[in-house]
Amino acid sequence: xxxxxxxxxxRLAMSPAVALLLAWMLVPLGMTLYFSFLRYNLxxxxxxxxxxxxxxxxxxxxxxxxxxxxxxxxxxxxxxxVTVVGGVGLAVLLxxxxxxxxxxxxxVVAPFFVMPTVSALVWKNMLMxxxxxxxxxxxxxxxxxxxxxxxxxxxxSITMIVAWGWLPFATLILLTALQSLxxxxxxxxxxxxxxxxxxxxxxxxxxxxRALTVVVLIETIFLLSVFAEIxxxxxxxxxxxxxxxxxxxxxxxxxQYDVGGASAGGVVAIVLANLVxxxxxxLIGKNLDA
Amino acid sequence: MTRAATVQRKLAFTVIGWSVGLLLFFxxxxxxxxxFKTEGAAIQLPPKFLWFDWTLENYFEIQRRSDYLKHAxxxxxxxxxxxxxxxxxxxxxxxxMAFSPTRHTKNILMWMLSTKMLPPVAALVPMYLLFxxxxxxxxxxxxxxxxxxxxxxxxxxMLFTYFKEIPGEILEAARMDxxxxxxxxxxxxxxxxxxxxxxxxxxxxxxxxxxxxxxxxLTAADAAPLSAFIASYSSPEGLFWAKLxxxxxxxxxxxxxxxxxxxxxxxxxxxxxxxx
Numbered sequence: 001x002x003x004x005x006x007x008x009x010x011r012l013a014m015s016p017a018v019a020l021l022l023a024w025m026l027v028p029l030g031m032t033l034y035f036s037f038l039r040y041n042l043x044x045x046x047x048x049x050x051x052x053x054x055x056x057x058x059x060x061x062x063x064x065x066x067x068x069x070x071x072x073x074x075x076x077x078x079x080x081x082v083t084v085v086g087g088v089g090l091a092v093l094l095x096x097x098x099x100x101x102x103x104x105x106x107x108v109v110a111p112f113f114v115m116p117t118v119s120a121l122v123w124k125n126m127l128m129x130x131x132x133x134x135x136x137x138x139x140x141x142x143x144x145x146x147x148x149x150x151x152x153x154x155x156x157s158i159t160m161i162v163a164w165g166w167l168p169f170a171t172l173i174l175l176t177a178l179q180s181l182x183x184x185x186x187x188x189x190x191x192x193x194x195x196x197x198x199x200x201x202x203x204x205x206x207x208x209x210r211a212l213t214v215v216v217l218i219e220t221i222f223l224l225s226v227f228a229e230i231x232x233x234x235x236x237x238x239x240x241x242x243x244x245x246x247x248x249x250x251x252x253x254x255x256q257y258d259v260g261g262a263s264a265g266g267v268v269a270i271v272l273a274n275l276v277x278x279x280x281x282x283l284i285g286k287n288l289d290a
Numbered sequence: 291m292t293r294a295a296t297v298q299r300k301l302a303f304t305v306i307g308w309s310v311g312l313l314l315f316f317x318x319x320x321x322x323x324x325x326f327k328t329e330g331a332a333i334q335l336p337p338k339f340l341w342f343d344w345t346l347e348n349y350f351e352i353q354r355r356s357d358y359l360k361h362a363x364x365x366x367x368x369x370x371x372x373x374x375x376x377x378x379x380x381x382x383x384x385x386x387m388a389f390s391p392t393r394h395t396k397n398i399l400m401w402m403l404s405t406k407m408l409p410p411v412a413a414l415v416p417m418y419l420l421f422x423x424x425x426x427x428x429x430x431x432x433x434x435x436x437x438x439x440x441x442x443x444x445x446x447x448m449l450f451t452y453f454k455e456i457p458g459e460i461l462e463a464a465r466m467d468x469x470x471x472x473x474x475x476x477x478x479x480x481x482x483x484x485x486x487x488x489x490x491x492x493x494x495x496x497x498x499x500x501x502x503x504x505x506x507x508l509t510a511a512d513a514a515p516l517s518a519f520i521a522s523y524s525s526p527e528g529l530f531w532a533k534l535x536x537x538x539x540x541x542x543x544x545x546x547x548x549x550x551x552x553x554x555x556x557x558x559x560x561x562x563x564x565x566x
Contacts, residue, residue, distance in 0.1 A: 094307070107315035108314055111314060114318065115545075126531055164317070228517070262415050
């Protein structure tokens with residue numbers, strides 16, 4: 001019975017990966033869920049007690065939670081706006097024939113490979129520093145007052161830093177999708193008298209729809225968890241101006257030592273991420289059948 | 291279109307393309323240039339773009355002051371180690387799912403993907419406490435295991451999409467010709483699977499090298515890889531831009547080169563095969 005034998009082997013081959021991921025999911029998830037019902041502070045060991053939904057009540061009515069929720073949405077939305085609009089533009093540009101296109105493509109994708117702590121520190125210091133930064137020098141040259149970016153426009157500045165890193169991702173995926181668009185289709189439309197704008201609106205954009213959805217969903221998953229860029233630039237401040245959900249939970253856990261409150265926050269974050277993940281999984285699953 | 295118009299159009303796109311490309315690349319270029327300046331020249335305005343006294347002092351200084359090589363070694367061990375370990379677990383799994391699919395295969399793949407979508411911060415408290423209780427905080431072994439688990443779904447998925455493209459009939463043909471299992475693996479499967487495995491290896495080394503949530507939260511002085519070590523330059527005690535630039539240049543250079551080689555795999559790997 002060869003098939004039965006093959007299936008047993010297959011199951012055996014899969015089991016380590018499945019077991020590891022199952023543990024990686026269930027152990028932290030179970031612990032987070034359990035802690036979220038406890039009054040548990042690392043500074044007061046041995047005083048853990050059951051508190052029901054107390055942590056949720058505390059976390060969800062904390063004004064900082066609403067700030068963090070708004071900041072998370074603004075950060076995700078802002079980066080998506082920049083990367084999707086910029087990514088479509090760059091992909092169309094890189095799809096045109098010009099001299100040195102291969103090199104320009106390398107320059108454009110490079111920021112994606114810069115680790116977040118490096119990109120954040122380079123932007124914070126050498127570009128955005130209010131006295132010695134390049135932006136301040138440019139502002140002087142233009143005769144306007146230099147901006148203290150991370151103090152005056154903190155969330156906007158972080159959005160820019162993060163968007164710089166993700167723009168290449170959107171560009172690469174959209175470019176890959178664009179290159180599968182058949183030349184004949186475009187040429188046929190041009191023969192029929194369609195201008196470049198009409199071709200873009202009626203042929204290019206619809207062709208990109210699927211790739212755009214993928215970009216938006218995958219970026220959203222990663223952007224909901226932006227952390228390092230905030231950690232090394234503003235530490236969530238000034239006030240809570242740049243505290244997103246990830247940073248708020250981190251601060252609750254490792255700065256306030258409030259295990260219970262942070263765990264309730266973690267459960268809230270999982271629920272939010274799942275709202276996006278359901279759509280993404282469905283989309284990728286459809287592709288798997290094809 | 292006339293020939294002249296075509297050339298004109300190409301010239302226009304060349305100018306636009308290079309301008310945009312250089313603008314986006316500028317922060318990296320500026321970091322590279324600043325790494326060769328003295329600290330004084332690094333913060334000087336108006337900035338000097340090329341005509342400054344070039345020096346390699348910063349590169350020696352970051353080693354003398356903060357043992358740069360230790361952190362670079364940590365990055366290397368953690369990124370390569372976690373990826374190789376991940377491959378050891380993922381290759382058999384992806385192989386089985388691609389060649390002996392059952393009615394559960396799709397659900398298992400989807401479930402694996404969903405674990406990647408859990409926000410890491412939701413696991414921060416338990417992982418921190420487990421690491422503390424088992425003495426794993428600031429150890430390479432602990433972090434290596436976490437990085438492996440973080441990237442395991444991507445590794446399985448990438449391998450699966452590559453293995454899916456290997457025609458199953460070839461295996462049957464070889465079996466008909468009397469090849470035993472060992473021969474089948476050495477002469478037929480290995481050559482066909484190697485490119486996919488290599489791509490997966492490359493992309494996941496990049497992802498693990500740049501990971502900065504777990505490295506920042508679970509390491510300190512000893513096990514910190516570059517992504518966490520660089521964060522020590524965020525202290526407001528002084529402006530060490532030239533040294534920050536030297537450390538940053540070395541931290542991104544090897545990964546940038548690898549990244550340039552793996553652009554195509556990046557699209558496939560990070561879209562889970564949804565865009566090829």
